Amino acid sequence: MxxxxxxxxxxxxxxxxxxxxxxxxxxxxxxxxxxxxxxxxxxxxxxxxxxxxxxxxxxxxxxxxxxxxxxxxxxxxxxxxxxxxxxxxxxxxxxxxxxxxxxxxxxxxxxxxxxxxxxxxxxxxxxxxxxxxxxxxxxxxxxxxxxxxxxxxxxxxxxxxxxxxxxxxxxxxxxxxxxxxxxxxxxxxxxxxxxxxxxxxxxxxxxxxxxxxxxxxxRISSRPQARRDALAQIETSLAQRLALEKLDHELVSRIKAPWSVYSKMLAQRRSFMQVMDVFGFRVVVNTVADCYHALGVVHSVYKPLDGRFRDFIAIPKANGYQSLHTVLFGPYGSPIEVQIRTREMHLIAERGVAAHWAYKLGTETGNSAQARAATWIANLVESQRGTGSSLEFLENVKVDLFPDEVYLFSPKGDILSLPRNSTVLDFAYAVHTDVGNHAVAARVDRRLAPLRAKLVSGQTVEIITANAAAPSTQWLEFVATSKARTAIRQALKQLQHEDAVQLGHYMLDRALVGMGTSFDRVPMARIDAFLADNRYPRLEALLADIALGNRMPQQVAEELAQEAGAGPKGKKSRKAPPASVAREPILISGSERGIISFAQCCMPIPRDEIMGYHSAGRGVVVHRMDCPNVADYRKSPDRWVPVAWDRQVSGDFNVAIRIEVDNHPGVLAQVAAAIAGAGSNIERVEYLERDSNIAVLRFAIEVTDGRHLDEVIRGVRKLHVVQQVQRA
Incomplete structure (x- = not known):
């Protein structure tokens, strides 16, 4: 009827x-x-x-x-x-x-x-x-x-x-x-x-x-003619093959809704055309056996994309949804998304608990969506008995409603929601920016966990802080929230600015000492005049500019010293300072942030003999004294900066090693294991040369100093497959 x-x-x-x-x-x-x-x-x-x-x-x-x-x-x-x-x-x-x-x-x-x-x-x-x-x-x-x-x-x-x-x-x-x-x-x-x-x-x-x-x-409604033609061609090819297999079916193309397109654009950070550059089809058949038969048919028409098949018939979603999902290589360079389901599954997929409504749950058998919904609600009712408040209960419900979020507890019982894949550090910044900036570790369910540890719903997280702790650029690699990312970047800029001011002050003072005066002896009026003439809003901006190499300290010192060291006839003093003062080096402790960097051409590490080059816009770049580029830098002695390793230097430093090995299966794994066994982390690996007998590999690794590098090299040399190993 x-x-x-x-x-x-x-x-x-x-x-x-x-x-x-x-x-x-x-x-x-x-x-x-x-x-x-x-x-x-x-x-x-x-x-x-x-x-x-x-x-x-x-x-x-x-x-x-x-x-x-x-x-x-x-x-x-x-x-x-x-x-x-x-x-x-x-x-x-x-x-x-x-x-x-x-x-x-x-x-x-x-x-x-x-x-x-x-x-x-x-x-x-x-x-x-x-x-x-x-x-x-x-x-x-x-x-x-x-x-x-x-x-x-x-x-x-x-x-x-x-x-x-x-x-x-x-x-x-x-x-x-x-x-x-x-x-x-x-x-x-x-x-x-x-x-x-x-x-x-x-x-x-x-x-x-x-x-x-x-x-x-x-834009969805105004699809180009070429796309409409391509859609029709794909639909015809699929329908023809399904008909040849005598499968009773319905084949329809799926139109994306504006919200679906918008959500994918935001979540995947893709353009409209990237999101829309997908053909979608749904195949509805009579039985479960027909579903798998139809899957084989569509795979025979277009090759499936590896790793993109999902069987929600064997393992339904939490809401009772069942279908086969596959993605195919399309003939026009665009993927084809295909859903395959029975008519009953299709009804349940669209109507859920309302499909084939059983008037009274529990007395009549409902569909799978109804059964799962009833189980879900029963579990919620059970959980609310053990919650301390209705607010906590509401948050427990949200855990189920928003599977893309994790809900976490502070030691005081406060509830924070974060995106999936959030880490301990994301939680720390969610609590407060200052907590995040000084975080060092955490107790997750009373067990110690590092800042990069990923969190799951229901965990209790207590952040451990230290006043001396500060953000590092590595933190940006494992945070998931925009709040944490923004706060880290702001803190790094502030720390970099503070370091730049400190380094600029040191360099300007050393330059003034070389002219027989010092920064403290320069009249404040002269400094203010220099700042005004060069349009600096404050002294810190000038000092940071010096550290970054945008202004040479000697040039600034010459202008400031014109009056600071002037004698009775207006002649400035040129009394040379003691050599120990003039050549006092900048000590590198490993905690420098942005103003001092390490050259990639020679990759210096603690215990290497080093020199600093004042590079415009980059600050002080540290090179090994035996670096091939040092010869060129000798042409600009005014940009040389004395640097040395602090006795308490710490941290991980990048270095490269060149390894010549027998070209056999499993060799790469053996070398990697030896490097890891020496306590070093491998950043990347590449083949420099390779033939049927010998392979030459370049490993970029992290070490703490020269002694640590020696340990890594000794560990690698012990392998019988290694012919030669040396620092690159």
């Missing part, structure tokens, strides 16, 4: 003049109900219209049109009459004189329970985490545990509100859109209701970012 079958029209519908069009539309959508059940719908409309008499929506329409529209959404999903009646009455207890007892008396206790359960949701404001909102959410979950239809009514209610959001004020539209994207769409996804989830997301996106939505929607 279909909605237009005369046998399905309610008997009273002949009195069309007395029944509004929106009620007749509801009855057509609920064609699957018996005449008695449709009569109950009419009775619910009469009761609801009377209760809401005089109330209007912001659009000016009678308020009763909204709950009837909610019932229509549920009717299109095939929900039972009790759910539809409760949907029509879902605002009565909250906003009208009608009481719960009145609803129970006229429509039964089940309907009253559903309406009461939905009513508890009306006071929720998910955008904040206040205890009252969390308590309301907890009560709603308890109502859901008794009857899952509570949340189905609320989702339909939210969907209709989103469809008619234009009548709201801008601030209200934004708040409701944020609620929808943060809570309602994820709940719909968790319940497997992908049709409702997709529409909620798209409507939320349109309300939150109308211009972005319009641009993306327009």
């Amino acid at each position: 279909n909605p237009g079958d005369p046998a399905l029209v309610h008997p009273a519908a002949s009195d069309a003049g007395a029944v509004p069009d929106y009620v007749q539309a509801l009855e057509r959508d609920a064609y699957y109900l018996s005449p008695e059940q449709r009569a109950l719908l009419r009775k619910a409309w009469v009761a609801g219209a009377a209760a809401h008499a005089g109330q209007t929506r912001q659009s000016g329409e009678p308020y009763i049109t909204h709950p009837v529209a909610v019932a229509r959404i549920l009717a299109t999903l095939g929900l039972d009459v009790e759910t539809l009646v409760a949907a029509i009455l879902h605002d009565t207890i909250e906003d009208t004189p009608l009481t719960r007892a009145d609803v129970a008396q006229q429509f039964g206790e089940t309907v009253a329970e559903l309406v009461d359960g939905v009513t508890k949701l009306e006071k929720l404001r998910f955008a904040n985490r206040q205890e009252a909102a969390a308590e309301s959410f907890r009560k709603m979950l308890l109502a859901m545990s008794r009857d899952l239809r509570v949340i189905l009514i609320k989702l339909a209610d939210r969907l209709h509100n989103m469809r008619t959001l234009g009548a709201k004020a801008p601030e209200s539209r934004r708040r409701i859109a944020v609620e929808t994207l943060d809570i309602y769409a994820p709940i719909a996804q968790r319940l497997g209701m992908n049709l409702i989830r997709a529409e909620l997301q798209d409507l939320g996106f349109r309300a939150l970012h109308p211009w972005r939505h319009a641009v993306i929607a327009k």
Whole structure:
């Protein structure tokens, strides 16, 4: 039967003049109900219209049109009459004189329970985490545990509100859109209701970012002719092969929604064309065996992309979703995404818990999505008994709703949410920027963990700090949050600036000492005049510029010393300082940040004899004295800077070793193991030469000093496959 079958029209519908069009539309959508059940719908409309008499929506329409529209959404999903009646009455207890007892008396206790359960949701404001909102959410979950239809009514209610959001004020539209994207769409996804989830997301996106939505929607609809032709060609090839295999199937191309495109652009940092440069198809067949048969067919048409096959039939998703996913090499250079599922799986994928609705969970067997949803809610109800507060319970629920986030606890019980793959250091910066800047390690569930350790939901994290600790550039390699990344970069800039000021002061003072005076003896007025003449806002900017090599300390010193060391006739003093003072080197401790760097041409390490070259824009670059480039640097003696290793130098320094080995299978692994056994980390490896007998490898490794390098070389030389090893 279909909605237009005369046998399905309610008997009273002949009195069309007395029944509004929106009620007749509801009855057509609920064609699957018996005449008695449709009569109950009419009775619910009469009761609801009377209760809401005089109330209007912001659009000016009678308020009763909204709950009837909610019932229509549920009717299109095939929900039972009790759910539809409760949907029509879902605002009565909250906003009208009608009481719960009145609803129970006229429509039964089940309907009253559903309406009461939905009513508890009306006071929720998910955008904040206040205890009252969390308590309301907890009560709603308890109502859901008794009857899952509570949340189905609320989702339909939210969907209709989103469809008619234009009548709201801008601030209200934004708040409701944020609620929808943060809570309602994820709940719909968790319940497997992908049709409702997709529409909620798209409507939320349109309300939150109308211009972005319009641009993306327009570009999706205006596909180039070449792409349409390519899509048709691929579809024809797949359909032809499936037909030859005599597989009863439906093959449709999948159109991406604006929200889906926008989300992928943000998450994957890809352009619109990169996201859209994918052809998507769905194959719907009759049986599970046909699914795997169809998989073989599509793989015979186009070769599959390695590592991109997922079997969600054998291992369904948490919300009951089942399909085979594969990605194929397309004939036009673009990948082809194909989903293969049975008709029942397709119904469940779109409607989730609402597919083939079992009127009372527990008494009749529902589909896999219903069973998984019931298990999920039962687990939530069980967990809420052990939580200390409703707020904690709400956060536990969010762990399930947002699998791409991890929820973590501080020692005091505070809850922080971070993106998946976040590390201890991300947590430290989430607590406070100062905590992150001085973090050294952590206790994760009371066990020591390094800053780069990845975190999972439910862990308790305590950050260990030290006043002397400071960010390093390596930290940027293992943080996942933008807050941590931004804070680290800001701290590094500040530390680099502080180091630059300190080094610039040292270099300028050494230059002044070489002219028979010192920085302390230069009059402040002369310094201020120099700063003004050269447009420096403050002294620190000048000193940092000197350290970076943008100004030579000797030139600045000459100008400053003109008056500082002037004699009675205006002649500046040229008294030479003691050699020990003039040549006092900069001591390198290994903690330098940005201003002192190590040349890649010779890669100096502690215990090497070194020299410093003042390079414009780079600061002091340290070279080994036997570096081939030193000869060129001798041509600019004014840029030479005396440097030496501090006695307490520490840290890891990059160095390269050249290894000649027998060219046999497994040799590379043996050498790598020997290097690791000597306590060194391998940064990269490359082949310099290779033939049938000998291979020459270059390893870039990290060592603490020359002694450590010697240990690494000795360990590698012990291998019988090694012919020669030396520092590169």
